[in-house]
Amino acid sequence: MSEDGCLYAVNAPMPPTGEQFVIADGGTRAVVTEVGAVLRAFEVDGRAYAETFDETERPPRGSGSVLVPWPNRVRDGRWTWRGTTQQLALTEPAAGNAIHGLLRYTQWRPVERTPDSITLAAVAVPQPGWPVPVATTVRYAVGPDGLRVTHTVRNAGPEPVPFGVGAHPYPRVGEAATDDIVLTLAASTVLPLDDRQLPAGPAVPVTGDDDFRGGLPLRGRVLDAAFGGAAPAPGDDLVRHRLDAPDGAVELWADPDFRWVQVYTPDDRPGRGRVVAVEPMTCPPDALNSGQDLITLAPGETWTGSWGLRPV
Numbered sequence: 001m002s003e004d005g006c007l008y009a010v011n012a013p014m015p016p017t018g019e020q021f022v023i024a025d026g027g028t029r030a031v032v033t034e035v036g037a038v039l040r041a042f043e044v045d046g047r048a049y050a051e052t053f054d055e056t057e058r059p060p061r062g063s064g065s066v067l068v069p070w071p072n073r074v075r076d077g078r079w080t081w082r083g084t085t086q087q088l089a090l091t092e093p094a095a096g097n098a099i100h101g102l103l104r105y106t107q108w109r110p111v112e113r114t115p116d117s118i119t120l121a122a123v124a125v126p127q128p129g130w131p132v133p134v135a136t137t138v139r140y141a142v143g144p145d146g147l148r149v150t151h152t153v154r155n156a157g158p159e160p161v162p163f164g165v166g167a168h169p170y171p172r173v174g175e176a177a178t179d180d181i182v183l184t185l186a187a188s189t190v191l192p193l194d195d196r197q198l199p200a201g202p203a204v205p206v207t208g209d210d211d212f213r214g215g216l217p218l219r220g221r222v223l224d225a226a227f228g229g230a231a232p233a234p235g236d237d238l239v240r241h242r243l244d245a246p247d248g249a250v251e252l253w254a255d256p257d258f259r260w261v262q263v264y265t266p267d268d269r270p271g272r273g274r275v276v277a278v279e280p281m282t283c284p285p286d287a288l289n290s291g292q293d294l295i296t297l298a299p300g301e302t303w304t305g306s307w308g309l310r311p312v
Contacts, residue, residue, distance in 0.1 A: 016058045018107055025116040028142040037108040037120045037138045039064035039169060042147050044311050049146075049250045051170035051275050061266050061277070062168040065104050068153065069124050069134045071166025072226070072262060072285040073097040075198050079288035081131055082159070088129030095196045100168070102130060108138075117141035123156065132157035134297075146310030153304075155297035162294040164283035166262075170275050171252055171309060176245030178265065178274040179219040184242040185212035187261055188229030191284055198286050203228045215244065218276060223265045226284050230259050241278055242312070254280040254307035259293055280307045 018034030027045040031052075032038065038059050042050040053060055077088035077098035088098035101124070108120035119139040126133055133156040141148045155161050173181065189203035190210045206213070206227070230239045239254045241261060262279040269275040282305065283293040295303055 015055050017055060020055050021110065021113070021118045021120075023114075023116050023118050023140060023142050025143045028144070028146065030140055030142050030147055032118050032120070032140050033059075033064075034110075034120070035107055036104045037066045037122070039140065039147075039149070039167075042142075042309055044146070047174045047248075047311075048172055049174075049309055049311055051172055051269060051272065053270070057270075060269060061264075062100060062104070063170055063277075065100060065168040066136075066138050066151070067100045067164075067166035067168060067279075067281070068103050068136050068151070069130070069161075069163040069165075070101050070288055071164050071279070071281040071283065072287075073099050073197055074288050075196075075286050077129060079129075081162075084131070086129045086131060097196060097198070098129070100166070102127070103136070111137065112139075116143060126157070132159055132161035134161060134163060146308055148306055148308040150304065150306040152302055153295075153297065154302040155299050158299055160296050160298050162288065162291070162296045164281065164287050164294060165303075165305060166279055166281035167307060168277060168279050169252065169309065170269075170277045171243050171250050172275065173243055173245035173248045173250050176247065178276050179217075180245055181218045181276065182215045182244040183212055183218055183263070183276065183278075184215040184244070185227055185261060185263070185278075186230050186233065186239050186241055187212065187227035188231070189227065191226040191228060193224075193226065193285070197224060199284065199290065203284070215242075218265065221265065222267075223263045223276075225263055226281075227261050227263065228259060228284060230254070230261050230280075232256060239280075241280075243276070243278070249312045251310050251312045252278050252280065252307065253310070255305045257282050257295070257303075257305045258307060260284050
């Protein structure tokens with residue numbers, strides 16, 4: 001459907017991301033897509049707090065994507081489940097990796113809708129490289145405190161299955177340039193990565209230019225890094241990352257299961273140039289091989305976790 005809520009005609013060309021679901025509460029508004037359950041826009045009183053793209057385009061560089069049943073990369077697309085080698089499609093062929101799960105190009109089914117929320121559902125079915133069906137939903141809701149995104153994952157198969165969840169938002173503060181942003185991360189470690197963006201060793205404590213806990217400017221920084229040890233501050237129950245601009249700020253908060261965050265600063269966003277992705281993840285790159293922070297579900301078991309964006 002278009003942004004005014006009208007279904008696209010049956011015989012009309014399908015937009016690359018399918019129907020566009022608009023949710024709103026007062027001046028808080030978001031647009032979510034049918035294909036990939038992508039967050040295409042989030043704004044408050046007309047000011048953008050997430051990078052957007054046109055509905056005639058595919059999401060640039062994973063923008064707003066849901067990353068299930070694993071975030072980030074799997075080395076050579078290969079991992080072992082219950083003693084059997086699994087071979088995933090190499091969806092990052094130049095580097096020889098499988099990247100960002102199985103549902104980025106799936107048509108998600110709307111299962112519940114209100115004026116201020118949309119819940120979409122999809123299933124990662126058994127396929128080469130993935131042996132157990134995983135049913136998942138994502139609920140986007142807007143309100144006075146911003147945007148809340150709630151993921152559920154259910155093991156729909158007969159055997160236990162490990163998984164991870166991630167999201168790929170590109171937060172922004174209105175029209176502020178990325179070089180004018182100060183980034184703060186609630187992360188105490190950083191994962192060394194090789195030239196394929198795969199772990200080159202165990203995570204190490206953040207120091208110097210890798211320590212964003214007190215806030216560091218993004219000017220002059222080129223990042224594609226995985227940070228770990230993300231945890232709530234004492235007395236808090238949420239992980240909190242933040243982007244500060246000269247005239248405002250946005251916070252990306254997450255439940256404690258989101259122990260990891262990938263930060264990525266591509267310089268080729270259409271209409272914007274340099275942008276920053278702050279990607280909450282429950283596990284690090286190549287977790288299907290390392291096992292680090294994977295969540296394992298028994299048959300019929302369900303996991304739920306949330307994150308969100310709010311102006312501050």
